[in-house]
Amino acid sequence: MYTTPDGEEVFIIDGHTHFWDGSPENQKNIHGKQFIDCFYGYHSSLSPKDKLWTREQFAKYSADKMYHDLFVDGPDDMAIVQSTYLKDFYKNGFNTIERNHEMAKGQPGRFIVNGAYDPRDGEEALEYIHFLKETYDVKGVKLYTAEWKGESRGWKLTDPNSYRCLELCQKLGITNVHIHKGPTIIPLDKDAFDVHDVDHVATDFQGLNFIIEHCGLPRLDDFCWIAVQETNVYGGLAVALPFIHSRPRYFAEVISELLFWVGEDKLLFGSDYAIWTPRWLVEKFWNFEIPEDIKQEHGVDLTREAKRKILGLNAARLYNIDVEAQKVRLKNSPLAVAAE
Amino acid sequence: MTGAMDTPIGGDTRVAALWDGLSRVMDPELDESIVDLGFVTDVSLDAAGRVDVGFRLPTYWCSPNFAFLMVDDIARELARLPFVREVRPKLHDHMASDEVNRGAHLGLSFAETFEAFEVAGTLEDLRETFHRKAFQRRQEAVILGLRRAGWSDAAIVTADLATLDRVVLEDGEATRQKPRYRELLLARGLALMPGDRAFVTLEGAALTEASLPAHMRALRAVRINMEANGAICRGLLDARYGETAVAEPPEAHANAARANETHACGGGGKSCCGGCARQASAPQPAAAPDL
Numbered sequence: 001m002y003t004t005p006d007g008e009e010v011f012i013i014d015g016h017t018h019f020w021d022g023s024p025e026n027q028k029n030i031h032g033k034q035f036i037d038c039f040y041g042y043h044s045s046l047s048p049k050d051k052l053w054t055r056e057q058f059a060k061y062s063a064d065k066m067y068h069d070l071f072v073d074g075p076d077d078m079a080i081v082q083s084t085y086l087k088d089f090y091k092n093g094f095n096t097i098e099r100n101h102e103m104a105k106g107q108p109g110r111f112i113v114n115g116a117y118d119p120r121d122g123e124e125a126l127e128y129i130h131f132l133k134e135t136y137d138v139k140g141v142k143l144y145t146a147e148w149k150g151e152s153r154g155w156k157l158t159d160p161n162s163y164r165c166l167e168l169c170q171k172l173g174i175t176n177v178h179i180h181k182g183p184t185i186i187p188l189d190k191d192a193f194d195v196h197d198v199d200h201v202a203t204d205f206q207g208l209n210f211i212i213e214h215c216g217l218p219r220l221d222d223f224c225w226i227a228v229q230e231t232n233v234y235g236g237l238a239v240a241l242p243f244i245h246s247r248p249r250y251f252a253e254v255i256s257e258l259l260f261w262v263g264e265d266k267l268l269f270g271s272d273y274a275i276w277t278p279r280w281l282v283e284k285f286w287n288f289e290i291p292e293d294i295k296q297e298h299g300v301d302l303t304r305e306a307k308r309k310i311l312g313l314n315a316a317r318l319y320n321i322d323v324e325a326q327k328v329r330l331k332n333s334p335l336a337v338a339a340e
Numbered sequence: 341m342t343g344a345m346d347t348p349i350g351g352d353t354r355v356a357a358l359w360d361g362l363s364r365v366m367d368p369e370l371d372e373s374i375v376d377l378g379f380v381t382d383v384s385l386d387a388a389g390r391v392d393v394g395f396r397l398p399t400y401w402c403s404p405n406f407a408f409l410m411v412d413d414i415a416r417e418l419a420r421l422p423f424v425r426e427v428r429p430k431l432h433d434h435m436a437s438d439e440v441n442r443g444a445h446l447g448l449s450f451a452e453t454f455e456a457f458e459v460a461g462t463l464e465d466l467r468e469t470f471h472r473k474a475f476q477r478r479q480e481a482v483i484l485g486l487r488r489a490g491w492s493d494a495a496i497v498t499a500d501l502a503t504l505d506r507v508v509l510e511d512g513e514a515t516r517q518k519p520r521y522r523e524l525l526l527a528r529g530l531a532l533m534p535g536d537r538a539f540v541t542l543e544g545a546a547l548t549e550a551s552l553p554a555h556m557r558a559l560r561a562v563r564i565n566m567e568a569n570g571a572i573c574r575g576l577l578d579a580r581y582g583e584t585a586v587a588e589p590p591e592a593h594a595n596a597a598r599a600n601e602t603h604a605c606g607g608g609g610k611s612c613c614g615g616c617a618r619q620a621s622a623p624q625p626a627a628a629p630d631l
Contacts, residue, residue, distance in 0.1 A: 031435070034399075034400035034401070034435065035401075037400070037580075038399045038400060038401055038576075040579070041398070041399060041575075041576045041580055042572075042575075042576065042579075044579045045572075045575030045576055045578060045579040046575060217565070217568060217569065217572070218369060218565065218569045218572075219565065220561065220564065220565035220568065221473075221558075221561035221562045221564070221565040224561050225561075239572075240568070243568070243571070246571075246575070247571055250564075250567060250568055250571055253564045253567070254564060254568055257560070257561055257564050260557075261561070
């Protein structure tokens with residue numbers, strides 16, 4: 001729970017978090033090292049100086065540290081954990097659903113653990129989606145269209161195999177499809193940052209919500225055009241939000257574009273933990289005002305109501321969370337966290 | 341800051357010309373010079389006219405296709421210099437360093453370079469995507485500059501190329517982008533004669549006073565996206581290599597670039613655009629100021 005300077009309690013759902021193991025012991029090859037190094041680059045280039053972790057801390061952290069950073073030091077009430085396998089880079093995977101599920105068990109009611117699949121696995125992908133539903137009752141998945149796999153250098157949401165997977169997700173009630181279109185994964189000849197495939201599947205799968213992480217960065221402009229046309233396309237603010245510290249004016253312009261095109265009902269806060277920690281992000285976001293000239297130019301405002309929605313209410317709606325009931329539930333089950 | 345530079349053979353002028361050529365190579369996604377971005381680590385020229393160019397990217401994962409476009413452009417730009425016999429770009433610390441460097445060395449196409457991965461077709465579609473975005477970003481900067489200079493929307497949408505050439509802008513970004521905008525306007529065949537409209541859509545359609553605000557909103561989104569990407573890339577490069585490692589062209593290059601500021605882009609010379617691009621590529625501060 002975040003308490004505002006004037007005493008309002010704001011319910012926070014962190015829409016994008018990870019519990020990874022990028023340690024040298026788990027790295028399979030140079031790609032594993034470069035992958036966590038790249039994440040560390042994001043962490044160190046956009047974090048406030050006093051929030052920097054060491055490389056060692058960053059590579060692997062304990063479940064207790066994660067609880068502490070999100071719920072004790074941090075203002076999160078709940079967090080969505082995304083699973084990212086990357087088994088070609090890491091011996092035990094980067095953060096599989098098994099690992100995430102084990103971590104989440106320690107704090108009942110706090111985490112929503114999402115699954116992941118790769119449609120290029122064909123029939124096996126369909127079986128795996130059934131497994132995710134039956135074993136973990138997942139409500140969402142995280143997909144990386146630019147992921148390398150064998151000879152393939154990425155895929156599109158519109159590929160026939162992908163359509164079969166999305167049909168199954170819709171049928172099983174796995175309704176929230178988070179899509180990573182941003183940097184750090186490997187497109188080769190294809191323009192894997194291209195977001196236009198989202199447009200087609202959003203039209204064809206009205207029972208699904210498509211949450212585009214990082215708001216389509218590096219293709220924010222194209223993403224905005226799509227989100228304005230499709231009622232079931234949402235934007236995750238991870239990566240865009242940390243600009244609030246290092247480049248507040250860029251952030252003001254980005255959030256103004258998003259408010260103008262996508263709207264305050266379709267944006268989700270996410271810390272991208274452990275790339276960033278939620279406390280400073282939420283504090284700065286709550287206290288952020290769009291500069292007057294940008295407000296005028298874009299014709300938008302970031303109101304208190306918009307902030308409440310972005311920080312938690314929008315995600316609650318997507319994941320069918322009754323916020324009032326959840327507040328009571330969390331109040332009655334205090335956190336048991338070891339001191340860090 | 342220039343410690344990475346090898347001792348130039350052939351004098352500072354030639355090395356300055358090499359840096360000048362490199363500064364015309366753009367990161368396709370950002371439409372910013374690879375020199376300004378700090379991607380070029382070292383340049384050297386030997387007695388036989390062979391040029392070695394070291395460059396690096398903000399992450400190991402930056403798209404190989406973008407990297408290949410840049411390598412290709414480096415070779416093209418430097419090969420235009422009369423004293424250059426061979427160009428060897430060398431990409432460091434990248435997932436596809438070996439393939440890209442081998443392809444550049446042997447003069448292979450993108451498809452040939454990544455033969456093992458069954459790459460389909462060419463990179464022309466990707467080049468076109470970025471070309472369109474660059475056109476939009478440059479156009480917006482010029483229109484904003486004209487608005488700031490007191491131009492009405494009615495005057496902007498009816499301005500012709502000759503008028504654009506004559507106008508002197510106060511605004512820094514508009515001044516920088518004007519010749520670069522003109523270059524793409526001509527390259528895409530959207531304006532050719534002095535009486536042609538200076539501001540049209542990518543498809544060549546005329547703008548009107550009524551359609552300009554919506555048009556500008558679309559352009560604004562392109563610019564904001566590019567600025568955010570640029571900030572991310574600079575931040576990641578900095579995090580990866582540290583500020584002190586950022587290469588800068590030698591003083592001779594800076595002087596050459598400054599000399600070009602007087603270049604008049606009046607359509608004279610062999611293609612005009614070359615001179616304009618040189619003018620546009622005057623070194624900017626390595627770190628973008630926080631606006």
